[in-house]
Amino acid sequence: MGRYLAIFLTFARACLVRDMTFRANFILECVTSLGWMSMNLAFYLLVFQYTAEIGRGSGWSKAPFFAFVATGLIINSIVQAFFMPSAEELTEMVRTGGLDAVLVQPLDAQFLLSLHRVDFSSLANGAVGVGLLAWALSRMDHTPPVIAWLLYPLLLACGVAILYGLVIMLAAATILMGRNQSLYDFWFYLTNFSRYPADIYSGPWGGPLRMVCTFVIPILLVVNVPARVIAQPLSGESWGAVAAAVLAAGGSIVVSRWVFQRALARYRSASS
């Protein structure tokens, strides 16, 4: 509804104003995330000095691989900017009774609790991601067909949706358990599996792991599907992957919402 959009824009505007007020801090945070990212990029460049492909015959040579990395940067920066800040604040809100205030208002609690804070400095990585993608695409042998260009934004959205569902489920855990210092750690470990193309998970251990991370907790669908579509030639398999990503996105949203509502129903509320 338009009302929800208006409310979200109010929050976003307030966060932007605050970031601009504390400009030095904002710039520092941008520099911080750009710093870590460039270290990782340097590492990848170094590795490509010694090998031509990540995974023999996988198609992930230098340019496609960087397109993969760029896709990951874009998706993760969106999640870090719009959903993670609110989720991180949830512990504090549970502690101080801010959650009580949210529950009393005639608005969807999940909406308020996942969108009231925006961290614009996280978008810096995404911006670099876009630039990196452009560079990678220009260096690739393979030119993506029009359909790939159309599918790419859709699949980026699916990736974001899958991760959003995970964030919400972690938030639900916070509500139930009251404290969650390890939310960020858990997030790191979970998303760590999806940092590289899924093709690296092969063999007697890798195969099952890949299955679990595709069909049970579909983190491998997040970056791999859009990256493949834009950086690798399309095949019959690609459509299966696209369908899987869309399904996973929908499922993630539905399941996470259900979990979240159950958590709210069992909310204990800090004693006064």
Add this chain to the structure above:
Amino acid sequence: MSEAVARPAAAFQGLRTWWTMLAISLEERLVYRGDFALGTLMRFLPIVTQVFLWTAVFSATSRGEIAGYTRNDVIAYFLLTMLTRAFSSMPGLATGIARSVRDGSVKKFLIQPVDYVSFLLAARVAHKLVYYAVAALPFALVFFLCRGFFPPLPDVPTIAAFLLSLVLSFLLGFFMEATLGMLGFWFMEVSSIVFGYMLVQYLLSGHMFPIDLLRTVPVGIGGMTLADVVHWLPFEYTAYFSAAIWLGKVRGTDLVASLAIEAGWVVAMAIACRVAWWRGTRRYSAFGG
């Protein structure tokens, strides 16, 4: 009380305080029931990704080795760096010092007859011992499961050198971060400096990749590579060096020379820390604190 009795008595008191610190740290760790064992095991999850990644990297190389490392070497390397970083990482040390300068709690160390640096060192030793005690089992489990990646056990002198380098890396890490923290006497916001340090550490300590990989990066002067330059800097000694010793990548005179460089950095940083403390506290009292 005569001198002869007072000294041991003071030492005994110090030991008891230290023992209490130890017990409290242990208790703190145990309070977080759920996170406890799970947390330590979780730390190894990124290794799983590393194993698969490097297997994939190696699969497309022609010679089956990179900068002298086979795939198994690389995985053993990362497992070892987890161990070495457990010695040299000092979470919260620099920021803690800077904070205590900022909020004034450092004052009590100016008044009381306790040496701040020694106190911090003792506290860190206690913390580390507790950490090793609780992490020993998960570490042992993982290393046992991954024993297939490791080359055969090195000989006794190598093991001795390995252990020595671990102790030195603990001291090196401590004094480097402590000195950084002391900068809090001069700068309001130490966090940016610490961040810069972390970045450089991340890249050059061997955390991300074996430093040997930098041998293909020329520096432009006298045919030296980046690996040569990094060799003289303190960073690689907090993660890479000890792992390289165990894997036999550094031997003989190289090994001795490198240990000397490491020890040299420890001394240099210890002095830097001391000097920073003296000058910092002088400046601090001059400004009224």
Add this chain to the structure above:
Amino acid sequence: MVFPYTRPMHNSVSGSATAVKDPVICVERLAKHYRVYDKPEGLAASVRSLFHRTSRVVEAVKGVDLEVGRGEFVALLGPNGAGKTTLLKLLSGIVTPSRGTARVLGHVPWERADDFRRRFALVMGQRNQLWWDLPAAESFRLHQEIYRIEPSRFEKIRDELVDLLGVRRLMLQPVRELSLGERMKLELVAALLHEPEVLFLDEPTIGLDVVAQHTIHEFLRDVQQRRRMTVILTTHYMKDVAALCERVVVITRGDVLYDGSLAEIVDRFTTHKIVTLDFDEAPDRSLIERFGFPCEFHGPQVVLRIDRSRIADVLPEVLASAGVRDVSVEDVPLEQIVAELFRADAREAAASMEAAS
């Protein structure tokens, strides 16, 4: 001082015999209990706690019956931990009960229907609900969006409330820069913007200075009367109660101890009146003591506690004593009654715990 009350078997003694008309809040045998895990003390206990944790059940609300009619101003009075705030959280739908039913404005609170949430407001003292980083004015505008308040109506009400409390100039400052009293006033404005029919207040004056308390009392009285709001206020300050409500529900340890008017508390819970005599000069003690009532001597002033049933008989005799210059006859102060109520209840609680162990 002996207190002539016994803890009722199940529920309260109602002050008025008539049923509430136009009931807005109906609560029946509402109960809420929590399982609380014991924190280990010491190293050995910490290790043990890894494998086995002990817990106990805390009954925050034990089975409360309550009926509140439209336009009533009811105080929930009780010591800390009595269950007042839990009861409020149940009525506003924040937590779900373990047992029992409740209906507020015809809705079941914990179903959290939007229609329900649009019709009431909750203000909690010392816990802010305004968005911390936004200036209050922005929070108000957000409120307008969330509660779908019609713009012209919104502005009229906002201006009215803001001027009543004198916080107009504070609206543009970020909330975190304001003092506790200023924040509470703005919270009250925010709560009333959507013209709720029911207002829940949880210790709204806690931590505020006397002037702020007074302002808020006046404001609440004014606003409640004009809009015929039903207000439930929890507090442990007698001052709030005396200033604002006629009906008091005393809650201790999760149970309703008393539900009725303030005036009746005095009747029900005291047996005597306080008679203060001023003499020309310090009187002879034995002359006063012969009446047989407890008395305190403060120089030329004597304070007697005389049974109410005997006042009419005894007073003339007392006044006839030589040298009486002035007399005053008062009820036991409300604060004292309530404080003693709480204390006696705590004593009972301790006694029953000892008996149980």
